[in-house]
Amino acid sequence: MTDLRLIFIGPPGSGKGTQAKRLASRGFVHISTGDLLRRQVAAGSAEGQEVLQIMRRGGLAPDRVIFELIEDAMVRHRGSPMIFDGFPRTSDQAAWLASFRIDMACIFEISDAQVLRRLGNRVVGMDGAIYDLELLPPPPGVQYIRRVDDTPAIHRGRLQNYREQEAQLRDFYARNKLLQTVDASLPLGRVAEQMETLLSRLRYDGKQSVPQCISSS
Numbered sequence: 001m002t003d004l005r006l007i008f009i010g011p012p013g014s015g016k017g018t019q020a021k022r023l024a025s026r027g028f029v030h031i032s033t034g035d036l037l038r039r040q041v042a043a044g045s046a047e048g049q050e051v052l053q054i055m056r057r058g059g060l061a062p063d064r065v066i067f068e069l070i071e072d073a074m075v076r077h078r079g080s081p082m083i084f085d086g087f088p089r090t091s092d093q094a095a096w097l098a099s100f101r102i103d104m105a106c107i108f109e110i111s112d113a114q115v116l117r118r119l120g121n122r123v124v125g126m127d128g129a130i131y132d133l134e135l136l137p138p139p140p141g142v143q144y145i146r147r148v149d150d151t152p153a154i155h156r157g158r159l160q161n162y163r164e165q166e167a168q169l170r171d172f173y174a175r176n177k178l179l180q181t182v183d184a185s186l187p188l189g190r191v192a193e194q195m196e197t198l199l200s201r202l203r204y205d206g207k208q209s210v211p212q213c214i215s216s217s
């Protein structure tokens, strides 16, 4: 099986995007609902404007918008291994996704204090690369911006929204025996090692994988 489907769940700033981008170099298609929404905003459509207002409040985009984006991405990338980064975020979204095969739901575990520190230092390159002004600064000459939702007030709202949904998502994927966790508080390389261990249990070597049942953590 070469079409593994992984879900990354975690608070804002837990490193989901960073790890998904790293795994994109191993052949995974990185499907970030946040990035897809930001693309809609940049396209300037009426729907994009609606989404921008929601993101600025730290709220959640409507399910109809999200489901359409995910369905479209799944069709376009059929047959490829995929990572859903930041989807699902609610039990309704998880129930919708349950009609598709999923191989692992990975929860990024980290404290609120740590993610708030990370989000305060995050900047993004024009190509989408993720930097930390202290730990992983953009190379000299590289242009970068702060995301519109990277302000302390919005961070707190997004974090609160996440914590309200987390237990239900955790229960949902534990019941379905798909739940795995990573200690996302560790340095980048140590989180990457944990991901590699989980992938090796799914027997994914970057080119080919063999289906295998995994147990819940």
Ligand code: AP5
Pocket (backbone or CB within 6 Å): 010, 011, 012, 013, 014, 015, 016, 017, 018, 019, 032, 033, 034, 035, 037, 054, 055, 058, 059, 060, 061, 062, 066, 085, 086, 087, 088, 089, 093, 118, 119, 121, 122, 123, 130, 131, 132, 133, 135, 136, 149, 158, 184, 185, 186, 187, 188, 189, 191
């Ligand atoms: P989205 O863009 O998905 O944001 P998020 O889930 O809140 O997550 P972030 O992108 O902020 O953080 P991350 O976990 O990817 O961390 P990162 O790798 O950047 O969503 C934005 C908005 O879109 C939502 O608020 C919502 O409005 C809407 N939306 C999205 N999906 C939706 C859905 N399914 N339904 C409805 N609405 C939806 O890392 C953060 C920083 O930490 C970086 O600076 C990085 O360099 C650093 N870092 C990463 N890992 C480490 C490490 N191990 N050690 C030290 N520093 C690290």
